[in-house]
Amino acid sequence: MTGARETVKGAVGANPGTEAGDRRGNAVAEPRVTRMFDSIAPVYDRMNTLMTLGLDGRWRRAAVRAAALRPGGTAVDVACGTGKLTAALADAVGPEGHVVGVDLSPAMLNQARLAFEELEGVEFQIGNALALPVAGGSFDAATIAFGLRNLSSFEDGIREMARVVRSGGKVVCLELSVPRPRSIGRVYTDAFRIMAPALGAAFRRRAAYSYLPHSLDGFPAAEEMAATMRRVGLNHVSFKRLALGAVALHVGTVA
Numbered sequence: 001m002t003g004a005r006e007t008v009k010g011a012v013g014a015n016p017g018t019e020a021g022d023r024r025g026n027a028v029a030e031p032r033v034t035r036m037f038d039s040i041a042p043v044y045d046r047m048n049t050l051m052t053l054g055l056d057g058r059w060r061r062a063a064v065r066a067a068a069l070r071p072g073g074t075a076v077d078v079a080c081g082t083g084k085l086t087a088a089l090a091d092a093v094g095p096e097g098h099v100v101g102v103d104l105s106p107a108m109l110n111q112a113r114l115a116f117e118e119l120e121g122v123e124f125q126i127g128n129a130l131a132l133p134v135a136g137g138s139f140d141a142a143t144i145a146f147g148l149r150n151l152s153s154f155e156d157g158i159r160e161m162a163r164v165v166r167s168g169g170k171v172v173c174l175e176l177s178v179p180r181p182r183s184i185g186r187v188y189t190d191a192f193r194i195m196a197p198a199l200g201a202a203f204r205r206r207a208a209y210s211y212l213p214h215s216l217d218g219f220p221a222a223e224e225m226a227a228t229m230r231r232v233g234l235n236h237v238s239f240k241r242l243a244l245g246a247v248a249l250h251v252g253t254v255a
Helices: 030-040 044-051 056-067 084-093 106-116 154-163 182-202 206-214 222-231
Strands: 074-078 098-103 122-126 139-145 165-176 235-242 247-253
Touching: 030 044, 030 106, 030 206, 044 106, 044 182, 056 084, 056 139, 056 165, 056 235, 056 247, 074 084, 074 154, 084 098, 084 106, 084 122, 084 139, 098 106, 106 122, 139 154, 154 165, 154 222, 165 222, 182 206, 222 235, 222 247
Parallel strands: 074 098, 074 139, 098 122, 139 165
Antiparallel strands: 165 247, 235 247
């Protein structure tokens, strides 16, 4: 997630001892984050499969179910990356539906278009998650998967997703989390800090993947993220922990 040799370790605005909830957004500058994702686009999917032991596909399917889409429906996938969740949403709405994937990284979008350009009802757009290039109330659901912690304001990201969803539609967030209790969480984060850079080094992306574990420093706990979703006006907010708490799936309904 960085440019060729750019190091962002520790630049997220917290240190390894920072407790969850201390941080309201990513302190790494937006252009820098974009360059990071541009640099890892060719290896992103392979790295995800390795780091999640292949469970990322199961988590995306859970996010699609949470979006509660019907055939012919519409969705926007925010920070869509290589488009895997976007494509899964398109499968849910079928050829009569419409799904837009939005991301700031041109290289990520190139990967998405190469993989899914022939999928009916799908389009990919360059766009900022905090100022989506779509009209308000124009979708049945908005999703974001493993992208929220990269935004400069977590709350504003959720608020913008809610803005573009019609009344009664869903806002879905699939994101890394820290397992409970705290003792297990510390073991997990310590292991993550070792594993991610080591795997990144195998793909000559060590500096980029040093950023990943540190992006969790100070990230809101699942309960706090649910409170944030309620604060922006979402109703019926709920969440479930996946992968023993290493991932959290949040969903809320637009009023």
